[in-house]
Amino acid sequence: xxxxxxxxxxxxxxxxxxxxxxxxxxxxxxxxxxxxxxxxxxxxxxxxxxxxxxxxxxxxxxxxxxxxxxxxxxxxxxxxxxxxxxxxxxxxxxxxxxxxxxxxxxxxxxxxxxxxxxxxxxxxxxxxxxxxxxxxxxxxxxxxxxxxxxxxxxxxxxxxxxxxxxxxxxxxxxxxxxxxxxxxxxxxxxxxxxxxxxxxxxxxxxxxxxxxxxxxxxxxxxxxxxxxxxxxxxxxxxxxxxxxxxxxxxxxxxxxxxxxxxxxxxxxxxxxxxxxxxxxxxxxxxxxxxxxxxxxxxxxxxxxxxxxxxxxxxxxxxxxxxxxxxxxxxxxxxxxxxxxxxxxxxxxxxxxxxxxxxxxxxxxxxxxxxxxxxxxxxxxxxxxxxxxxxxxxxxxxx
Amino acid sequence: xxxxxxxxxxxxxxxxxxxxxxxxxxxxxxxxxxxxxxxxxxxxxxxxxxxxxxxxxxxxxxxxxxxxxxxxxxxxxxxxxxxxxxxxxxxxxxxxxxxxxxxxxxxxxxxxxxxxxxxxxxxxxxxxxxxxxxxxxxxxxxxxxxxxxxxxxxxxxxxxxxxxxxxxxxxxxxxxxxxxxxxxxxxxxxxxxxxxxxxxxxxxxxxxxxxxxxxxxxxxxxxxxxxxxxxxxxxxxxxxxxxxxxxxxxxxxxxxxxxxxxxxxxxxxxxxxxxxxxxxxxxxxxxxxxxxxxxxxxxxxxxxxxxxxxxxxxxxxxxxxxxxxxxxxxxxxxxxxxxxxxxxxxxxxxxxxxxxxxxxxxxxxxxxxxxxxxxxxxxxxxxxxxxxxxxxxxxxxxxxxxxxxxxxxxxxxxxxxxxxxxxxxxxxxxxxxxxxxxxxxxxxxxxxxxxxxxxxxxxxxxxxxxxxxxxxxxxxxxxxxxxxxxxxxxxxxxxxxxxxxxxxxxxxxxxxxxxxxxxxxxxxxxxxxxxxxxxxxxxxxxxxxxxxxxxxxxx
Numbered sequence: 001x002x003x004x005x006x007x008x009x010x011x012x013x014x015x016x017x018x019x020x021x022x023x024x025x026x027x028x029x030x031x032x033x034x035x036x037x038x039x040x041x042x043x044x045x046x047x048x049x050x051x052x053x054x055x056x057x058x059x060x061x062x063x064x065x066x067x068x069x070x071x072x073x074x075x076x077x078x079x080x081x082x083x084x085x086x087x088x089x090x091x092x093x094x095x096x097x098x099x100x101x102x103x104x105x106x107x108x109x110x111x112x113x114x115x116x117x118x119x120x121x122x123x124x125x126x127x128x129x130x131x132x133x134x135x136x137x138x139x140x141x142x143x144x145x146x147x148x149x150x151x152x153x154x155x156x157x158x159x160x161x162x163x164x165x166x167x168x169x170x171x172x173x174x175x176x177x178x179x180x181x182x183x184x185x186x187x188x189x190x191x192x193x194x195x196x197x198x199x200x201x202x203x204x205x206x207x208x209x210x211x212x213x214x215x216x217x218x219x220x221x222x223x224x225x226x227x228x229x230x231x232x233x234x235x236x237x238x239x240x241x242x243x244x245x246x247x248x249x250x251x252x253x254x255x256x257x258x259x260x261x262x263x264x265x266x267x268x269x270x271x272x273x274x275x276x277x278x279x280x281x282x283x284x285x286x287x288x289x290x291x292x293x294x295x296x297x298x299x300x301x302x303x304x305x306x307x308x309x310x311x312x313x314x315x316x317x318x319x320x321x322x323x324x325x326x327x328x329x330x331x332x333x334x335x336x337x338x339x340x341x342x343x344x345x346x347x348x349x350x351x352x353x354x355x356x357x358x359x360x361x362x363x364x365x366x367x368x369x370x371x372x373x374x375x376x377x378x379x380x381x382x383x384x385x386x387x388x389x390x391x392x393x394x395x396x397x398x
Numbered sequence: 399x400x401x402x403x404x405x406x407x408x409x410x411x412x413x414x415x416x417x418x419x420x421x422x423x424x425x426x427x428x429x430x431x432x433x434x435x436x437x438x439x440x441x442x443x444x445x446x447x448x449x450x451x452x453x454x455x456x457x458x459x460x461x462x463x464x465x466x467x468x469x470x471x472x473x474x475x476x477x478x479x480x481x482x483x484x485x486x487x488x489x490x491x492x493x494x495x496x497x498x499x500x501x502x503x504x505x506x507x508x509x510x511x512x513x514x515x516x517x518x519x520x521x522x523x524x525x526x527x528x529x530x531x532x533x534x535x536x537x538x539x540x541x542x543x544x545x546x547x548x549x550x551x552x553x554x555x556x557x558x559x560x561x562x563x564x565x566x567x568x569x570x571x572x573x574x575x576x577x578x579x580x581x582x583x584x585x586x587x588x589x590x591x592x593x594x595x596x597x598x599x600x601x602x603x604x605x606x607x608x609x610x611x612x613x614x615x616x617x618x619x620x621x622x623x624x625x626x627x628x629x630x631x632x633x634x635x636x637x638x639x640x641x642x643x644x645x646x647x648x649x650x651x652x653x654x655x656x657x658x659x660x661x662x663x664x665x666x667x668x669x670x671x672x673x674x675x676x677x678x679x680x681x682x683x684x685x686x687x688x689x690x691x692x693x694x695x696x697x698x699x700x701x702x703x704x705x706x707x708x709x710x711x712x713x714x715x716x717x718x719x720x721x722x723x724x725x726x727x728x729x730x731x732x733x734x735x736x737x738x739x740x741x742x743x744x745x746x747x748x749x750x751x752x753x754x755x756x757x758x759x760x761x762x763x764x765x766x767x768x769x770x771x772x773x774x775x776x777x778x779x780x781x782x783x784x785x786x787x788x789x790x791x792x793x794x795x796x797x798x799x800x801x802x803x804x805x806x807x808x809x810x811x812x813x814x815x816x817x818x819x820x821x822x823x824x825x826x827x828x829x830x831x832x833x834x835x836x837x838x839x840x841x842x843x844x845x846x847x848x849x850x851x852x853x854x855x856x857x858x859x860x861x862x863x864x865x866x867x868x869x870x871x872x873x874x875x876x877x878x879x880x881x882x883x884x885x886x887x888x889x890x891x892x893x894x895x896x897x898x899x900x901x902x903x904x905x906x907x908x909x910x911x912x913x914x915x916x917x918x919x920x921x922x923x924x925x926x927x928x929x930x931x932x933x934x935x936x937x938x939x940x941x942x943x944x945x946x947x948x949x950x951x952x953x
Contacts, residue, residue, distance in 0.1 A: 017435065018435050018436055018437040019435045019437050019438055019440045019483075020437055020440060020444065022435070023443065023444070023658070024444070024447075026658050027445070027447060027655050027656055027658055028655075030655045030657075030658055031449070031655035034450075034652060034653045034654070034655055035652045035653060036452075036453045036455075036652065036653050037452075037453065037455040037651065037652055037653060038652075039458070039461075042461065043458050043461040043465075044458075046458040046460040046461040046464070047456070047457075047458035047460075047461065049460070050458060050459060050460055051456075051604070052604070053602070053603050053604040056602050056603050056604070057603055088612070092610075092612045118612075122619070271745065271749040271750065272721040272748075272749050272750075272751060272753075273721075274721070274722075274742075274745065274749045275742060275749075328742075330737065330741065330742025331737070331742075332734050332737045332738045332742075333728065333729055333730070333733075333734045333737075334722070334728050334729075335729075336734070336738075338738060338741075338742070340741065
């Protein structure tokens with residue numbers, strides 16, 4: 001309180017005054033010793049970090065070129081690369097993105113994308129993508145749900161895909177589109193010396209396409225209905241997608257197949273969205289005409305950080321796949337959600353096996369570190385009959 | 399994160415605290431201190447003396463958050479607010495102007511708030527700067543009069559929410575006494591927007607480039623539209639003067655000689671905790687304040703503002719308010735670890751709160767609101783220091799808003815759904831009563847003292863508002879007060895009076911000019927009730943009779 005308090009011991013007497021004069025003298029005194037505001041070292045660092053947008057600049061790079069960390073398939077080892085990205089070129093008409101990534105295990109991936117995302121007031125989009133992959137040690141355990149862990153082999157997968165897509169955004173939450181393109185694929189001996197190369201263990205009968213890899217043309221369509229509240233970290237809503245593709249063997253007419261994929265995601269919030277039950281069901285069915293077969297390297301895989309988290313990546317592979325994921329997510333604080341999860345799924349060769357019997361299961365615990373609207377880092381610990389798996393991934397699982 | 403340096407800053411703050419106390423304790427002639435000086439109580443703190451221009455100083459938002467969440471900056475010792483006068487009131491200053499709490503504002507003044515006009519002038523709006531980065535897209539425009547406004551929008555799916563919160567917050571906080579910008583609700587068609595020749599926009603990398611029509615469309619794509627193709631926004635008039643950056647809620651600005659009271663010990667900043675609780679202003683952080691260098695009457699000085707009320711009431715600015723807001727700091731270690739360890743089976747009760755679905759007002763409720771437990775985003779040093787007497791001062795002002803006035807202020811935000819508007823008004827009303835009920839009963843709420851016919855008149859505010867029953871009586875004890883030695887001498891035995899007014903003791907009424915008297919006033923309560931708290935009043939015999947010069951309340 002602005003009172004002329006108690007007597008101060010040892011203090012020299014001062015003349016009687018007024019409150020206003022007291023305050024004035026106080027201000028006079030400060031006026032003799034003013035100094036500019038200063039930042040502490042930590043504050044200066046954080047201030048510059050924000051003001052200079054160092055993170056954004058790091059991510060955006062130099063003249064559109066910026067570094068990329070990770071982004072290759074799990075098991076490829078530490079990966080890094082560079083991406084060139086420019087938006088609103090051609091008077092705002094199109095965006096351009098080109099990237100190349102390499103990993104310590106010599107995985108490579110290059111991508112080029114030219115997108116026209118803002119046609120007809122952003123209702124129509126057209127996209128052209130070229131992707132080239134060279135993965136020298138992809139795991140293969142054999143086809144079917146009863147493949148054995150001991151049969152682990154590896155092979156080199158090289159492919160190049162040209163794909164064009166035209167789509168329509170009917171509503172903010174509803175998109176449909178068509179795509180078409182060509183796929184050039186090649187396989188070869190794996191480079192992981194710890195495990196045999198695939199062709200040493202499996203034959204073209206048990207691994208169709210092992211000896212000869214045709215070129216494909218690809219036609220397809222898709223529809224997506226997405227009303228999740230925040231796609232980067234959904235707490236309510238759903239995402240339903242259906243996609244159909246036809247892969248036509250252009251070389252020998254032996255490996256043509258059709259693929260039907262559906263995905264169903266639902267998020268049920270409770271306790272003011274601080275708890276979420278997240279459910280995902282995904283199925284992929286491959287259909288071939290008599291005399292045709294889908295090559296093993298293009299068949300669906302199950303296991304790893306995205307679906308069956310108690311198993312190694314690509315642990316199961318076959319023409320068809322079904323997988324269910326259920327997560328109970330709870331917020332620890334704004335920056336961290338945790339999750340208890342259970343996964344179940346299987347691969348199978350015949351449509352008649354499309355049932356809930358024979359599912360492989362895993363369960364575990366996850367940590368999800370959040371930004372404002374998205375999970376940027378995920379640590380999942382999964383357990384299954386084959387042991388414990390630990391995943392450290394950027395981005396959400398679903 | 400290391401906050402060792404903060405120790406230095408705190409020390410600096412404490413050294414200023416010491417200076418202030420020293421100055422406050424300056425002894426008068428004779429080598430003794432006086433509790434009351436001749437011009438007490440002062441109604442005005444002249445912190446508008448001419449000063450050299452301080453330097454613009456922006457704060458680091460990250461540092462501000464981390465420092466306040468994980469550190470404890472400022473002086474946290476419990477002590478009476480340093481800028482209050484001897485009556486325990488807040489003098490007018492460059493921080494605060496007593497308005498509704500001192501003199502009831504007519505409704506038209508309340509609803510006008512800080513507005514001096516009617517918003518952007520008719521005609522095209524020239525966009526001079528755009529903002530499409532971050533979470534709150536918007537524009538800065540110049541109207542045909544040359545006035546500049548920041549245009550802020552509602553998030554998609556919550557038309558009217560952030561804009562109405564901004565306007566309601568502005569009106570209430572202005573009526574309370576804070577300096578706030580003029581904020582107007584506007585509706586416009588995109589065709590009204592023109593690009594100034596030198597219009598720029600800041601991209602995600604902080605780089606400025608020429609703005610074009612696509613940029614305008616991209617901003618508009620990210621915000622709520624009315625449905626007929628028009629847009630609703632808040633036009634926030636750019637504050638006059640030179641932007642000096644935000645103020646902190648602790649310490650003082652080292653280059654402003656007028657800024658002598660550590661902010662964590664300023665009454666209006668401590669009391670802001672109670673206003674913020676009432677209005678759920680959880681984003682009451684430094685980043686939402688602004689110091690402006692203004693020139694008035696030939697003097698250049700710093701005026702301190704609160705800005706940006708988009709995250710107030712049920713609005714979280716870019717989305718509906720999170721239920722955590724007001725119930726928990728963003729980071730509370732004990733709670734976080736308990737949630738983690740119990741797999742989320744344990745949690746605070748706020749996660750069970752139900753909110754009616756009103757997209758135009760977001761998430762706010764009054765049923766579970768507990769003013770004393772309310773929390774902003776981080777432990778704001780001034781809020782942490784808020785003592786019962788600070789909150790009592792604020793609660794008096796909160797309670798000064800009648801139901802009719804609350805409705806009138808909310809009406810200015812032009813919420814189109816009457817059910818939503820009614821619900822919001824009811825929430826504000828109930829939260830007002832809860833704030834009043836709690837904080838007006840933490841100290842003795844006898845107030846509005848005046849000497850008139852029959853003696854000393856007063857009101858017991860807690861009784862007036864129905865928060866407490868009228869006591870059987872008030873126990874009064876008179877003293878002679880030695881202002882030089884801060885000593886009291888009993889003049890009479892304690893006497894009990896049923897109610898206001900209380901007769902003036904003859905000795906006090908006939909004292910010599912310059913003599914001081916003190917009166918201890920407390921409620922008489924029934925047996926077994928907790929010990930009642932007292933008010934200590936100080937009177938000075940002036941030429942015209944006894945003058946009330948000081949009030950202290952037991953806590």
